[in-house]
Amino acid sequence: MTEGAQRPLRADARRNREKILAAAVRVFAAEGLDAHLERIAKEAGVGSATLYRNFPTREALVEAVYRHEVAQLCDAVPTLLAKAPAFEALRAWTRLFLDYATAKYGMIEALRAIAATGNNPYGNSREMIQVALSALMGACVTAGTIRTDITPTDIAAALEGIALTSARPEQRQQAERLLDLTLDGLKTRP
Structure with a gap:
């Protein structure tokens, strides 16, 4: 693998990422950008660790959304x-x-x-x-x-x-x- 290249996500990891992004859109729309990230994780049906593994900061999540x-x-x-x-x-x-x-x-x-x-x-x-x-x-x-x-x-x-x-x-x-x-x-x- 070349330097800087990322490994492709496993299918389950990709699904979790998609669920987090979809939940973030819904939660941010309903509660604003100050919504608790744990609320987004719960809405996505994933643990907080999964959310933070994908998006280490609120800014990273907002940008990804x-x-x-x-x-x-x-x-x-x-x-x-x-x-x-x-x-x-x-x-x-x-x-x-x-x-x-x-x-x-x-x-x-x-x-x-x-x-x-x-x-x-x-x-x-x-x-x-x-x-x-x-x-x-x-x-x-x-x-x-x-x-x-x-x-x-x-x-x-x-x-x-x-x-x-x-x-x-x-x-x-x-x-x-x-x-x-x-x-x-x-x-x-x-």
Whole structure:
């Protein structure tokens, strides 16, 4: 094994890590980032030692949760495109983006604090989201359902703007209306 390389996780260890991340999203959403890590371990059905073996600090857990949310958002693209016409896949993905933005909104102060220490909790999340949007928009262009003069960067900026103004759970209906207005503006016109 090369220096710095990590051994792949055993299947049970990988499952435990996934359970911890899923529980952390739920607990952080319900109780805030100050929630007890033992509560997250209990919710995940693992011991505290398992949680701390995977995430030695709260910051490590917050960063992992954020990166996990980005990966889930981006990994959803092929499934959405396989299950629905391209434009409907794009529509569904923008709703997932709202879910991601709402989760990120709850973690923003912790993410900023992590960034202030010199770490980069965001990694290449912006690039990953651009790739996901490019795939969705490319499928829509191929299907002839959206204009060709809009870039993934344009849509990302619109989504970020909607998220900044309407990311709180109580603003979900407004955010979805804004998404629909944005998506309507993408459609090709006869």
